[in-house]
Amino acid sequence: MRKLYDAFMEAAAAHAKWDYEVSMNILHNRKKLFLLLLMALPVILPAVAHAASSLPAVLGGKSAYAPSFFSPFVFYVSIAIGLCAGLITGCIGAGGGFIITPALMSAGVKGILAVGTDLFHIFAKAIMGTTVHKKLGNVHVGLAIAFLVGSTAGVTFGGKLNRALYNANPVLSDTVISIVYVVMLGFLGTYALIDFLKSRKRAAASGAVHGGEDEELTVLAKRLQKSSIPPTIKFDQHIVPGGRKISAWFVAVCGAVVGLTAAIMGVGGGFLTFPMFVYGLGVSTATTVGTDILQIIFTAGYASISQYALYGYIFYTLAMGMLIGSLIGIQIGAITTKVVSGSHIKGFYAVAILAGFFNRLMALPGKLNKMEVISISKTTAKVLTNIGNITFFAIVTFFAVWVISKFASNFKQLRKEATLTGVIAGEKGVS
Template sequence: MTMKGLYNSFMYAARAHAKWEIETSFNIIKNRKQLLILFIMALPLLIPAMAHAADFIGGKSAFGPSFFSPTTFYGSIAVGVVAGLITGCIGAGGGFVITPALMSLGVKGILAVGTDMFHIFAKAIMGTTLHKKMGNVHAGLAIAFLIGSGLGVTGGGMINRALFNYNPVMSDLLISSVYVILLGFLGFFALSEYIGMRKKSPKGGDAHGGPDEMTALGAKLQSINLAPMIKFDEHVVPGGRRISGIFVAICGSVTGFLASILGVGGGFVTFPMFVYGLGISTGTTVGTDILQIIFTAGYGSIAQYAIYGYVFYTLAMGMLLGSLFGIQVGAITTKVVPGTQIKAFYALAILAGFVNRLFALPEKLAQMNYITLVPSTAAIITKIGVWLFFGLVSIFAFWIIGTFIANIPKLRAESGYDVEDTKGGVSQ
């Protein structure tokens, strides 16, 4: 598979996850029971005494203490808003910026990872629309994948905790380095895609879909008869296809490991491995991916981070509240924002995270004595990365919110028109 194909598969997975997250957020907002649950979960933010009682699953007195201040908490809400705006407006993964943003606010890397995973899980259990996807979830593939994912999440969590206990700086260095590679890859390809869109109109077809035919690697792996064999995709090809559960579990372990290291759902690697590597249809892949995200985030955040004190509960709730608002505004604003501008801001948001973690590396490397650098110089480089990051994402956020406010009359008119159409039986 080419680098462009790998990028497209990442983006397809990000869009599938974003679609589920948007549905989940709207489900929470529209359901009074879910809003009541959200209010109860947010009580530690509203009642200071309860905030201190929440320290047993994170907070400023956790086993992995992180500097806490009102700025950090309000910053977590802002981070949630920005991530929600990216998800809602762009329809792609805004979660990539959460861990780098929290680390920039002074939260240690391992706490940022655990908190991000807990925030994903909290949103999932409150407003999950998984039942809508269950028709695409294959039980055999899901079981094999989740077994592997559980092993991967456990391994990633153990490594993160071991590194943090050995040297917190080494833990931050590992997390930052992986983010530099991932965000650099996604950001520069997103930027090149935007430039390509400006030069010429895209031709027909979905550039972010999977391959029309099974890849050579997928055909090769499916030809290997290694028990247990799983039959799937009967709705795609007559007689279905077969793949060894061992290969599926291996894919699950890779996904779980990366998710546990980075603090994300892990869906961005599930799609390329399933579709390009194992030859599984995109529909089956998306359904299974949504299921694994809930499991991975839940098991990882609780069993690998929360019980060890590496979940910052108050920040997780701040991000949840912020993201619900951001997703609503972002999703509505797409009706009045040109697609090319959305592409541009997505590329900038991802590259902002890349620059942020890249500029943090010199200070981490100097603290580990891998390079020689004056502490004051290293601190200045880190601060430049922080200011560049928050400056770029703030421009994006203010632009989207400003566009939304400026177009409220137009959006209201369109909403009223849609309602009339629905009453008349035009809309489905």
């Protein structure tokens, strides 16, 4: 279990690094910023003018589940959610996407709409600022093709399953998504908290990332690579003389699982790619990173468009708000790491993940009651849901305020460092 958690964290770090590069590519390009402004104007202007203030302040309601109501409140909340996710990604160096779907659902967005919107937000950011060309040297074409074939099948099935659950019973759809997040965030949050507590006792702990050449194959990886089920793919020739071989079917199965999970949870799926590739298939970390970045763009794009956008399950106002917020948050978070201790960062990450877990856990009794699985009063269910929402937003808001305050109080110091770094880089370029 510990190795699985380490792989999850490595995947989160790789995704965060890619997210940061993509965001910086957008922010440092005037044409892309201008394009973003043009895209946002139809959303920002009505929000500022409060043109839709008469509409409900949430998406859907207790009896209406499908309509995508727009209001200034919803747009402002989406910016705040994107900002917090960006701060977590930039400051902690791990994916903040895990909090987006729970946060949207807590704000009143129905689960299927939150999933579709989050996937579209990932895809939109990737298309606008993609730096995937820098990673293509580590992408093995054979592995990528086999993986994407499986991913396509997984995404298609996952999207159909989500829509089928929603059409059968909207509450059932929300319940299933919440349960998936409770299990996933509970596992990650618990191990993140244990890791934080241990790191405080071991000041010398470095939290090193796995290295490609030093990786040792697991028993499962050795068994799968011994299998000769055709067609087989040869890879990692730069690490092992003659390379390693794996059946394309095993790679496709991994892709299907990642695609299925991504389509149901509304995430890129990278947190599963790492443990499956590194520990399951015996692929080097470098090759895994390249393939993971490629699959995130494809998976998010295919899932958001073919499985959600075509059926009306994407709310573009929310996606635009999250994109704007995350671009700001990720830059502030990345800069603030220079004046924030690593111990505090680990602690906040664990607490943020557990806050998402607690939020979805507290929402379950009310949903199970609506489905008549359990019997509790509506008042009790509402109180539990409110406790989960208040706790979640209080923790995330506290983290955001803390990071921004650190950034503001150390602004002069950070600006000097940034200026000095720029001068040094310029001198190197001249020389």
